[in-house]
């Protein structure tokens with residue numbers, strides 16, 4: 177297990193044995209507790225990135241640890257040839273707390289979106305015929321790395337070198353209502369939107385844009401898919417981000433935080449949309465497996481406890497507000513973006529340098545869209561820990577941008 181190994185040796189062995197697909201930082205995390213993680217050399221960091229919106233309940237949350245232990249004592253895996261008690265329980269919880277009637281489980285965000293795209297195409301073919309297979313998604317979006325989901329991802333850099341890409345995808349600028357009206361037509365099977373773009377730079381979709389998407393989908397018999405892989409499962413201070421807009425999709429995809437650190441993906445749909453799939457149309461060996469879904473139930477139990485999501489909203493507002501004040505102190509006048517504990521601060525070209533200085537001072541964040549600092553703290557982070565993060569950021573800003 178390489179337990180007592182330092183950073184340098186680990187990196188050199190990793191470079192020799194692990195495929196080179198990530199631009200990794202020179203650090204390795206060995207353990208975590210609450211909002212903190214420790215690297216293999218024992219240095220402590222405030223984790224305000226949470227494995228990219230995964231560890232939303234922080235590290236080693238007792239309810240998650242207990243769920244893992246209990247399920248490991250019972251059974252880790254059975255196949256979907258049989259009914260799985262924790263899978264049924266998690267599906268019920270998701271259905272009870274969302275617009276959806278049915279859930280398909282898989283293992284990641286990309287898989288959830290792949291399932292959503294397949295369902296939308298099947299549904300469209302069943303109801304309208306073979307011409308209806310097109311998907312409208314957004315510039316600057318991110319939906320995953322399978323061939324279909326990287327095609328839906330409206331960023332060239334993820335697509336380069338993988339052509340020919342699946343046919344039928346086109347893109348519209350976020351919040352361009354007229355552009356959306358131009359693109360959606362009788363051949364459209366689905367419109368795919370992140371209610372808040374995450375990887376693209378923390379850009380929220382406007383209520384007007386989402387309402388237009390809903391109206392166009394209704395008009396043309398297309399399915400509206402919300403990708404809540406990053407912004408869902410409590411991140412914005414509601415269980416699902418779509419709840420803020422009042423616009424309900426036909427399909428929603430989840431992953432990341434739903435498993436509290438155990439891989440999971442889910443594709444939720446209305447009964448009408450879900451009927452597009454019949455047995456044999458889609459499947460996953462591990463999808464909805466006993467361990468992942470038992471932990472998913474534990475995650476939702478914590479998030480749905482009275483006051484939890486309200487607390488996320490309050491502390492998210494506190495964080496955004498104090499971050500905006502700090503930014504103003506250094507002449508950064510653009511608005512903080514996001515919702516709840518999904519926050520982006522535009523800082524221009526210095527983003528990567530700021531992220532690296534924060535890391536050296538013990539704060540983990542990252543930079544998205546080249547110019548935006550992204551904060552995805554654990555939803556359990558208190559004001560004291562938010563203040564600690566801001567103190568580090570203040571020092572870093574002072575070093576990089578000088579006193580204003």
Ligand SMILES: Cc1ncc(COP(=O)(O)O)c(C=O)c1O
Pocket residue numbers: 228283284285286287289318319320321370374375403404405406407431432
């Ligand atoms: C909005 C969104 N959709 C899909 C994905 C892909 O998820 P995964 O990496 O689990 O395949 C991500 C990952 O960052 C995401 O942010």
